[in-house]
Amino acid sequence: GAVVSQHPSRVICKSGTSVKIECRSLDFQATTMFWYRQFPKQSLMLMATSNEGSKATYEQGVEKDKFLINHASLTLSTLTVTSAHPEDSSFYICSARGGGLGTEAFFGQGTRLTVV
Amino acid sequence: GEDVEQSLFLSVREGDSSVINCTYTDSSSTYLYWYKQEPGAGLQLLTYIFSNMDMKQDQRLTVLLNKKDKHLSLRIADTQTGDSAIYFCAESMDNQGGKLIFGQGTELSVKP
Numbered sequence: 001g002a003v004v005s006q007h008p009s010r011v012i013c014k015s016g017t018s019v020k021i022e023c024r025s026l027d028f029q030a031t032t033m034f035w036y037r038q039f040p041k042q043s044l045m046l047m048a049t050s051n052e053g054s055k056a057t058y059e060q061g062v063e064k065d066k067f068l069i070n071h072a073s074l075t076l077s078t079l080t081v082t083s084a085h086p087e088d089s090s091f092y093i094c095s096a097r098g099g100g101l102g103t104e105a106f107f108g109q110g111t112r113l114t115v116v
Numbered sequence: 117g118e119d120v121e122q123s124l125f126l127s128v129r130e131g132d133s134s135v136i137n138c139t140y141t142d143s144s145s146t147y148l149y150w151y152k153q154e155p156g157a158g159l160q161l162l163t164y165i166f167s168n169m170d171m172k173q174d175q176r177l178t179v180l181l182n183k184k185d186k187h188l189s190l191r192i193a194d195t196q197t198g199d200s201a202i203y204f205c206a207e208s209m210d211n212q213g214g215k216l217i218f219g220q221g222t223e224l225s226v227k228p
Contacts, residue, residue, distance in 0.1 A: 004158075006158070007220070020214070032214055034214055034215060042220065042221075043204065043218040043219060043220045043221055044119075044159075044204070044216075044218045045218075046209075046216065046217070048217055049214070049215060093158055093159065095159075095216075097214045104161055104164070105214045105216070106161075107151075107158040107159040107160070107161075108158050109154075109157055109158040110157065110158045
């Protein structure tokens with residue numbers, strides 16, 4: 001299957017700083033990327049959908065100014081957690097879907113964010 | 117709104133069959149999925165089924181879909197210790213496999 005790479009896999013940051021997480025499709029062009037958040041022992045919750053070259057669509061309850069999403073190219077989407085707080089600590093996972101790949105979205109390996 | 121429910125834990129012995137169950141609420145979902153997540157890792161798509169199918173088999177995996185009851189199950193034959201993981205069922209919000217609503221995940225423990 002197609003490969004989606006997330007970076008970094010783990011990050012620890014101080015409260016008040018911003019953290020950027022990258023999601024790259026390595027061998028296909030991702031017209032749409034999705035960002036999910038997973039709390040420990042819980043399910044994944046969709047945060048937002050980003051289409052290349054346009055603004056992201058955020059799910060209800062997700063602060064767009066807190067979680068900045070940029071999908072500047074067909075192979076890269078970034079999620080920036082701004083002014084991070086300990087409650088933002090979580091596992092963030094992206095998925096990407098490209099034209100010609102049918103209905104499957106391919107997931108990255110996730111990023112474990114810890115805010116101290 | 118849409119909701120997907122799963123039981124949280126399942127324990128089986130190596131060699132037995134595992135059956136993981138899932139119920140969903142959105143009858144308009146065209147695709148239903150099963151994902152596997154190993155500790156600290158992302159999600160691996162195991163299989164998916166179209167809503168107009170009742171069953172799909174792929175090697176050791178069998179998916180059964182009861183649309184009337186909105187019930188989906190994943191059967192793993194000859195379960196191995198390497199199958200120990202969390203299994204998520206998901207339905208697609210956009211019928212294109214991208215925007216997914218996940219169940220809580222079922223933690224499968226396989227004992228030797």
